[in-house]
Amino acid sequence: MVLREVTRTVGVVPNAAYRHFADRDALLAAVSDEAVGQLARRMAARMGEVRPGPHTPTGARLRLRAVGQAYLEFARTEPGLFDTAFAASDRHLPAAGAGEPSPLDHLQSALDNLVAAGLLSPARRQGIEYPTWATVHGLAVLLRGPLSSLTDGEKTRLEAQTLAFIGASVS
Amino acid sequence: MVLREVTRTVGVVPNAAYRHFADRDALLAAVSDEAVGQLARRMAARMGEVRPGPHTPTGARLRLRAVGQAYLEFARTEPGLFDTAFAASDRHLPAAGAGEPSPLDHLQSALDNLVAAGLLSPARRQGIEYPTWATVHGLAVLLRGPLSSLTDGEKTRLEAQTLAFIGASVS
DNA sequence: CCGAAAATGTGGACGCTGTCCACTGTAACG
């Protein structure tokens, strides 16, 4: 339900796709990589909008919040890309080589800022990116699944509460 | 990739399924409901194993942990059912009518115990089931996706850290 | 106990999907 659909919107016969992608999964993986990149860029943009310096307490806190907000915003405004990003790609873990920073990289640096600002002890910092990621990711998934019947207002409030929930555990 | 597969393992022609389910999605929803029920029962079982009383501080904390552990254990030992549970069902939100308690019901009561034990203020209790659920659910999803390459030991440690993460935010 | 009615299963077909093969057209370039 993907390959033929893509070739159709491109206006080309299904087999033409095989000149560019090995199979359906390779096509999906390419879209997934693009989605991960978009998410990362959106995170970077939201972090860039924060005024206080990254090593000030408020600056660090606002940056962590910005990362989470960008994640949830992406999941809500680009549901298709969000789904695809987590349906196929291996690009979530920081790229071994160079390349643009992954979403996880941005989360890491936001958490490092909290440490630099003295809000998070290095001991608690250890490995906390995963519970943090899980919380935001889980909310994004639940909001598109079992909680999809909530109103937009309720969803927004829940997003705020969840980011506060993270803040309480992370400092 | 479901309907014909099921009828095949049952040893029956594909059309026979239509005597029992309206279509593929209805079949999937039925399996999903069963999966949600199994998850709920597993939670209840783990909570039942906790010795200290539900309204004692340790009892309340251990019950919340038991709920989370049951969730993560279910996701790891029954990946197929876990996926299906969240692919179709509407039975995650507490059943409006009677019926057996949903997974969310168990989480709610564990959180209520924390309040009764004096570990969680009623104000913070408000709506906290969703960030809590999101954290555990998100971890379960990430462990089967981007974090699937972790060793079993790393996964177990991460599960423990995540439950501690919740504990830090919930009390 | 029998016959009607309900429940369950069968066979064949349809349009859709991803995929393979052999073939055609077209652009690049020494």
Add this chain to the structure above:
DNA sequence: CGTTACAGTGGACAGCGTCCACATTTTCGG
């Protein structure tokens, strides 16, 4: 200009979910 790589075409295949008409079994009230 001719070769070579590249991109697209046409036809076919098996598998999927679904629909229809038909057969078989099970259940039950008179």
